[in-house]
Amino acid sequence: MNLKMQGIVKSFGANDVLKKVDFTLNEGEICALLGENGAGKSTLMNILGGVLPADQGQILLDGKAVTFLNPAQSLNAGIAFIHQELNLINDLPVYENMFIGRELKKKSGFLDHAAMYGKTKELFEKMGLEIDPGAMVSTLDASFKQIVEISRALMMNASIIIMDEPTTSLTDPEIERVFDMLRMLKQQKVGVVFISHKLREVMEICDRYTVLRDGVMVADGYVKDTSIPEIARHMVGHEVTSERNQRNAALGEEVLRLENLTQEPAFRDVSLKVRAGEILGVTGLLGDGRSELFRTVFGAEGKYSGQIFLQGKPVVITSTRQALGLGIGYLPRNRKENGIIKDMNILENGSIVTLPRMTKFGLIKAKEQIAEFHRQRKNLLIKMENDTDSITSLSGGNQQKVVLAKWLSANPKLLILDNPTQGVDVGAKEEIYQIIQQLAEQGVAVVVLCSEAQEIIRLCDRALVMYHGSVRAEVSGEAMNEHEMMRLATGG
Amino acid sequence: MTQKTNQPTLWQKIQRQWKNNPLFSTALVLVLMIILQTLALGFEFETFGAWFSHWSRNWINILRNNATVGIVALGMCFVIISGGIDLAVGSTLVAVGATLMFFVNSYPTGILTAAGITGVPAFAIGIVLCIAMGCALGGISGFLIAKQKLPAFIATLGMMKICRSVTQQIMQTAAVKVPAEFLKIANTKIGGQVILPIIYWLILAVILHIISKKTPFGRQVYAIGSNERTARLSGINVEKVKALVYVLSGFLVSISAIIQVARIGSMDYANAGSGYEMDAIAAVVVGGTSMSGGKGSVVGTVLGMLIIAVMNNLLNLMGVPPFLREAFKGFIVVVAVLLQKKESNS
Numbered sequence: 016m017n018l019k020m021q022g023i024v025k026s027f028g029a030n031d032v033l034k035k036v037d038f039t040l041n042e043g044e045i046c047a048l049l050g051e052n053g054a055g056k057s058t059l060m061n062i063l064g065g066v067l068p069a070d071q072g073q074i075l076l077d078g079k080a081v082t083f084l085n086p087a088q089s090l091n092a093g094i095a096f097i098h099q100e101l102n103l104i105n106d107l108p109v110y111e112n113m114f115i116g117r118e119l120k121k122k123s124g125f126l127d128h129a130a131m132y133g134k135t136k137e138l139f140e141k142m143g144l145e146i147d148p149g150a151m152v153s154t155l156d157a158s159f160k161q162i163v164e165i166s167r168a169l170m171m172n173a174s175i176i177i178m179d180e181p182t183t184s185l186t187d188p189e190i191e192r193v194f195d196m197l198r199m200l201k202q203q204k205v206g207v208v209f210i211s212h213k214l215r216e217v218m219e220i221c222d223r224y225t226v227l228r229d230g231v232m233v234a235d236g237y238v239k240d241t242s243i244p245e246i247a248r249h250m251v252g253h254e255v256t257s258e259r260n261q262r263n264a265a266l267g268e269e270v271l272r273l274e275n276l277t278q279e280p281a282f283r284d285v286s287l288k289v290r291a292g293e294i295l296g297v298t299g300l301l302g303d304g305r306s307e308l309f310r311t312v313f314g315a316e317g318k319y320s321g322q323i324f325l326q327g328k329p330v331v332i333t334s335t336r337q338a339l340g341l342g343i344g345y346l347p348r349n350r351k352e353n354g355i356i357k358d359m360n361i362l363e364n365g366s367i368v369t370l371p372r373m374t375k376f377g378l379i380k381a382k383e384q385i386a387e388f389h390r391q392r393k394n395l396l397i398k399m400e401n402d403t404d405s406i407t408s409l410s411g412g413n414q415q416k417v418v419l420a421k422w423l424s425a426n427p428k429l430l431i432l433d434n435p436t437q438g439v440d441v442g443a444k445e446e447i448y449q450i451i452q453q454l455a456e457q458g459v460a461v462v463v464l465c466s467e468a469q470e471i472i473r474l475c476d477r478a479l480v481m482y483h484g485s486v487r488a489e490v491s492g493e494a495m496n497e498h499e500m501m502r503l504a505t506g507g
Numbered sequence: 508m509t510q511k512t513n514q515p516t517l518w519q520k521i522q523r524q525w526k527n528n529p530l531f532s533t534a535l536v537l538v539l540m541i542i543l544q545t546l547a548l549g550f551e552f553e554t555f556g557a558w559f560s561h562w563s564r565n566w567i568n569i570l571r572n573n574a575t576v577g578i579v580a581l582g583m584c585f586v587i588i589s590g591g592i593d594l595a596v597g598s599t600l601v602a603v604g605a606t607l608m609f610f611v612n613s614y615p616t617g618i619l620t621a622a623g624i625t626g627v628p629a630f631a632i633g634i635v636l637c638i639a640m641g642c643a644l645g646g647i648s649g650f651l652i653a654k655q656k657l658p659a660f661i662a663t664l665g666m667m668k669i670c671r672s673v674t675q676q677i678m679q680t681a682a683v684k685v686p687a688e689f690l691k692i693a694n695t696k697i698g699g700q701v702i703l704p705i706i707y708w709l710i711l712a713v714i715l716h717i718i719s720k721k722t723p724f725g726r727q728v729y730a731i732g733s734n735e736r737t738a739r740l741s742g743i744n745v746e747k748v749k750a751l752v753y754v755l756s757g758f759l760v761s762i763s764a765i766i767q768v769a770r771i772g773s774m775d776y777a778n779a780g781s782g783y784e785m786d787a788i789a790a791v792v793v794g795g796t797s798m799s800g801g802k803g804s805v806v807g808t809v810l811g812m813l814i815i816a817v818m819n820n821l822l823n824l825m826g827v828p829p830f831l832r833e834a835f836k837g838f839i840v841v842v843a844v845l846l847q848k849k850e851s852n853s
Contacts (some may be wrong), residue, residue, distance in 0.1 A: 117655045315740060339742030347740050354740075358733035358801035359726075367730055368741045370723040421741065 016077055016093060016174040017041050018063075018206065024167035025058055030410050032058045034230045035072070040175060041202040041494050047217040047238070049250055050227035057225065060177050063208075064096035065089030077482040096177045101160050105153040107198030112152055113167050116380040128222050133362060138166055142199055144264060157190030162196050169205070176200065182216060195218050197349030214243045226250055229440070262452060264476050270460035273312070276321035280323035281307035284483040285321070289429065289460045296450065296475030296495075297464045299504045304484035305464045308349060309431045313345040314338040325429070339368065344427030346418055348434040348464070354418040355406050362388050362402035365420040372425075396446055412443025419450070430454060433464040448474050468497040480504050529795040529802070532846055533810045540817040547824040565820065567700055573816040574704035575770075577809065578763040580787040581715045582756030584808040587791050588719075589660035589752045590732040590800030591652060596760050596787060598670035599644050603757075605674045607776060613686035630689055638761045642672060645757020649750030662707035663753075667784070675776045679844035685772040693769035702768050711762065716805040727754060732788035733801025789836060790815055793843040815839065 020038040024031075034057045040046050048054050065083030071105055076092060083089040086096065103112050110132045111118075119127040119134070135148040144166070146159060155163065161181055168176050182190045197207055197220055209221055217224060218238060225235040226249040234249040269290050276420065277283040282304035289295045297305045310316045312323060314332040319414040323330050325341055332338050338345070347353035356364055365388045366373075367432050373383045385402065392399070397415040406414060415435065422430065432451065434442045451474060455461050465471055471478045477491035480503035487503045515523065524531040548565060552558035579596050586593045610619055610633035619629040644666065693703050701763035719725040727748045730738040739745045768774055794811025796803025818839055822832050 054853065312741070334744065335739050335742045336744045345740060347737075352734075353736050356730050356733045356737050356801075359729060362724060363730075367738075367743070370726055374723060377719070379723060379726070381721075425742075 016206065018094075018175055019075040019078075020059070020063065022075050023062060024070045025055075025062060025067065026070060027205070033062075033069075036230065036232050038063075038232070039235075039267050040206045040208060041223075042174075042206055043201050044223060045201060045207040045209055045221045045223040047224040048208050048210045048227070049214075049217065049224055051416070053190075054227040054250075055230040056227055057179065058160055060096065060179065060208060060210065063089065063094060064177060065094075066096070078315060090171060093174040094177065095171060095173035095175070095306070097161070097164045097168065097179065097181065099179045099181075101164055103126060103152045103160055103163060108149050108151055109146060109163055110148040110156070112147075112163060113138075113170050115167075117171070134170070135166075137168060140149060142196070142362070144196075144258065156189060158185050158192045161185070165193075165200070169200075169203075169461070173205065175208070176208045177210070179210045182211065182213060190216065201270065203281055214246055217246070218243060240357065248374065262456075262476075263441060264268050264292055264455065266293050267458055270325065271312070271462075272324040272327075274322045274324070274325065276308065276311065276319055278307065278311055278316065278319040280484065281316075282296055282311075282481075285481075285486055287479060287486065289462055291458045291460050292455050293426070293477075294455045294461045294463060294475045296471035296478030297462060297481060298466060298468065298471050298478055298500055299481035299487075300466060303481040303504065305481050306433055308481075309345070309462060309464060310347075313343055313431060315345075339425065342426075342428035344368075344422035344425055344430040346415075346430070346432045348412070348437060350415055350418060350437060354466070355414055357405070357407050359406065360403045361399055361406050361409065361417055364406045365391065365417045366424065368421040369424045387424050388420065391423055395420055395450055402485055410440070410443075411438040412440050412447070415439050415447065415502055416443070416450075419447070423454070427459065429460045431462045431464070435463060436463070436470060444493065467469075468500050471500065472496065528609045529760060530804065530807050530810065533671050533793070533807055533814070533843075534718075536843070537810050537814050537817065540814055540821065544817050544821045544824065547821055560755045562591070563752065564700075567705070569813075569816050569820050570708070572700060573812055574708040575763040575767050576783055576786045577708045577812045578711055578759050578766070579756075579783050580790040580808050580812050581711055581786075581805060582759035583787040584791045584794070584796055584803060584805055585715070585719070585728055585752050586659070586756050587788070587796050587798060588732045588800060589728045589749060589754065590735065591749070592663065592788070592798075593645075593648065593753060593756045594660065594663040594784045595644070595648055595666035595670060596756065597780035597783035598667045598674075598784060599641060599757060599760045599766045600767070601774065601776050602644060602670040602674045602767050603641040603761040604774045604779060605678050605776060606640045607633050607686060607761075607765060607768055608683045609633075609681065610636055610676075611685055611689050611768075612665045612681075612683045613618075614682055614684050616682065625686070625689065630692075634765055637765060638758060641757040641759075641761025641764070643757070645755070645760070646750065646752040648757075649753035652753065653746040653749035654779045669790060671781075678776050687772075690769050692750050693766050704770065707762065707766060711759065712805060712809050715718075719805050722752065724748065729801055731800075736782070786815070789840050793839055795843075795847055797847075811843075814843075 018040040020036065023036045025033040026232055036055065036059055038059060048056050048060065058067065062069045065086040065088050068084070081092055083092070089096070113135045114131050119130045122128045132148050139146055139148065144162060146163065152160060152163065166174060181193060185193065189484050200207055209217070211217055221238050223235065224238055224241070224246060226233050226246065228250065263487065268288055269288055272288045273285055273287050276285045285308055287295070307316060311319050312332065314334045314337055323332060330341060332341070356367065359367070363387065366384050367386065370379055370384070373380050373387070388402065397413050397416045397420065399413060406417060409417065416441070435451070436447055439447065451461055451463070462476055463471070470494055477489060478495055478500065480487045480490050480500050482504055490499055490503070545562065548562060550558060552561065560628055560786055579600070583593055583596065611630055612618070613625070615621065619625070619632060624632070648663050648666050653661050694701055695703055697703065719728070727738065727743050730741070730743060731745055735745060765778065790812040791803065791808050792798060792811065793814050794803065794807030794809070795851045796807060815836060818835060819832060822835055827835070
């Protein structure tokens with residue numbers, strides 16, 4: 016089946032996410048959908064998958080215009096969407112998962128287990144898969160779960176499969192297994208949309224690519240005619256120049272020192288130092304333990320062994336409230352789950368940390384609360400209308416700044432920023448970098464956790480590279496470059 | 508996109524309120540109910556004065572009869588906003604009511620009477636211990652939920668069974684008499700009417716409204732209910748705030764128990780307060796508070812209580828058989844939540 020999406024427009028409030036995007040997928044083709052975070056990839060695919068309606072534009076399947084009001088309609092048309100978080104029920108066997116929602120029944124109305132088992136087995140045999148249809152899904156590894164989801168899509172006669180970052184949580188052999196499956200799909204004339212950040216995988220498995228940037232399609236073509244640097248250039252928009260942090264940091268006293276901090280299995284024997292006015296980067300790949308490490312420092316992870324010193328004094332941190340009291344601020348990753356409180360307005364999200372400090376006779380001093388928030392708002396250049404608007408009405412970058420505001424008003428001595436520019440557009444990113452550097456100049460010790468080498472190079476004075484829970488090496492100056500950090504992060 | 512720059516018409520204003528202000532529809536429903544109720548009450552009176560006195564007497568009855576549940580609902584509102592639920596309120600009411608009666612007992616065998624303490628000092632001791640008991644029982648639920656991470660439903664279900672059963676066992680042989688002076692706490696007439704329970708309810712509602720809106724504790728309750736993880740990562744002591752919410756609920760239950768004991772001078776340990784948990788939850792939900800936490804208000808809870816109360820009164824005036832009234836209560840809970848869903852979708 017040939018798919019054409021034409022002139023797709025979608026906006027959320029004032030935020031134009033897709034601006035007349037075209038997208039094509041031919042029969043039996045694997046097409047990479049590429050772009051930075053927030054480029055509009057997920058939105059485009061959500062429209063195709065019937066999760067979201069498009070504001071404008073049309074979807075053509077084999078030249079025929081279709082509209083999907085819900086995921087079921089899209090599925091009926093042969094489009095299956097495999098989300099990053101897999102949609103399988105762990106406590107049911109594989110074959111029952113294959114028929115969830117469309118169970119085969121006997122005339123009596125009871126489930127026809129034999130038929131479901133048989134059909135699953137038949138499909139697996141056809142695909143050459145060695146999966147026991149009767150196995151519990153919970154006993155399968157991540158790649159086989161992925162494969163079961165793909166098989167389920169095939170069982171439903173899907174001719175287009177959308178895969179959202181399918182390889183993020185897979186190991187290399189597992190990735191190879193999923194890729195074998197994709198090659199098999201190709202032979203069966205199934206089209207695949209492959210959303211990914213990993214360009215090397217794209218080069219390996221995809222036939223075509225489409226690059227989105229800020230809601231516009233900026234490039235498409237055949238993978239064999241291009242190269243990783245060229246695609247990267249399209250994604251970023253300008254030549255990837257490793258802009259380097261140029262500041263001369265005036266370093267003060269030591270603020271944080273960790274000695275042999277260990278919390279199995281997440282991280283072990285981590286020792287490090289951060290001084291006032293310094294920006295320390297901590298980088299690595301998925302599963303390196305850096306987030307767990309600093310959540311522990313912030314008292315959010317429970318027991319640990321080893322020692323934490325704050326301004327030279329040993330401390331045992333057991334709760335986030337204690338960490339706050341000790342002058343530690345922590346901007347978590349995954350803003351939606353950990354950073355914002357969606358039922359509260361902008362002002363409250365920006366002041367929830369410091370509310371207990373702004374009271375008189377137990378009552379919140381509203382004037383002080385508003386004044387403080389507005390001070391931060393100006394400082395952080397937060398674009399917003401009313402204080403009482405919902406936090407979710409803001410763009411990702413501005414939401415992140417509000418989360419930052421709640422910590423800055425607490426005047427932390429040590430600020431831990433986990434993935435501070437996640438889901439933030441390029442312009443706001445630069446603003447956030449400048450804010451962080453200003454903070455360091457004011458004498459705050461800053462720790463930036465990030466897996467993007469560009470960001471570490473742009474922002475940090477030096478960086479620690481973590482690999483599987485321990486610090487692999489420290490890099491600074493010329494050694495703090497993308498290749499070196501990638502080498503260290505992959506255990507090389 | 509509609510044009511927003513133009514001066515909005517009244518209709519647009521109403522629409523915007525309907526969409527953005529969850530209390531608006533609740534208040535609207537209440538106004539509608541009151542109009543119906545006023546119509547049902549009839550106008551066949553000689554003078555306006557006669558009609559008004561009849562109308563207001565009816566209202567005082569409504570409010571007084573619902574004051575004790577209304578107070579319990581205020582605590583339930585906090586509990587539900589925090590993302591929990593408190594099924595133990597009705598049984599806690601019996602337990603703390605029994606505690607109160609145990610100490611204010613005017614029989615010579617009463618513990619304080621035997622020690623020579625009677626009158627106001629005995630009442631004060633009884634009230635303080637009753638409140639302490641309420642807070643402690645709430646504290647146990649709070650501890651189980653916040654520290655031991657039990658689901659609120661389970662922890663308070665357990666407390667619900669324990670409180671009533673133990674109270675019934677202990678009190679089955681106790682000879683208790685509430686002294687007449689104690690009844691003044693709820694029955695002293697003001698302007699010729701017994702309205703003290705209503706006044707207590709109103710004062711508590713105002714205080715709790717202020718706590719919910721203007722204190723860090725109040726805001727933290729909302730924050731925890733909306734997103735516990737973010738709340739924790741914002742340096743909020745989630746365990747403490749959660750536990751305190753149940754203590755607050757226990758506190759309000761004891762106030763309710765004091766009023767109830769002072770109102771009728773006795774307590775039926777098997778039946779008093781039974782169904783309070785569901786009535787309180789109904790009031791909270793009808794008042795626009797989300798069962799999943801994070802959203803809701805004290806004002807809404809009072810309005811919700813009034814809606815249910817006025818509806819009961821209306822059914823009574825229209826001669827609907829008592830057995831059917833619960834059905835209407837169920838109906839209005841479902842409709843109220845359906846309406847709220849519509850709002851959040853639009």
